[in-house]
Amino acid sequence: SLHGHRAQLMDLRANADDDDHVVTPFQVNGLWGCLSVSNHSSLRFRNPAYRSLRELVISYFDDYMNGKGSRTLRAYSLPIDLEEKYGRKWWAERGNEGSRAVA
Numbered sequence: 001s002l003h004g005h006r007a008q009l010m011d012l013r014a015n016a017d018d019d020d021h022v023v024t025p026f027q028v029n030g031l032w033g034c035l036s037v038s039n040h041s042s043l044r045f046r047n048p049a050y051r052s053l054r055e056l057v058i059s060y061f062d063d064y065m066n067g068k069g070s071r072t073l074r075a076y077s078l079p080i081d082l083e084e085k086y087g088r089k090w091w092a093e094r095g096n097e098g099s100r101a102v103a
Helices: 053-058 082-086
Strands: 008-014 021-028 031-035 046-050 073-076
Touching (some): 021 046, 031 053, 053 073
Antiparallel strands (some): 008 021, 008 073, 021 031, 031 046
């Protein structure tokens, strides 16, 4: 675990005119939040205040835009638990990450 939370990744999928965005969701007292790194400050951290993953993702919708100002968020993946998928030492694995399926 990372800081007491399971290591998870979730893909926020954009349309063809923009890039996907990957976040790390976590739960506190049954509410979802996430950590994120982005060049856009509005696509970063979310406090654990969302009752579902869908609510969490929707919190990104208005700010998820391409350079032309079009809203591009279209879908999201279910969280991928890195320990379940790659084992206890997922953080130490080496290899071609591009060859692994997202979901």
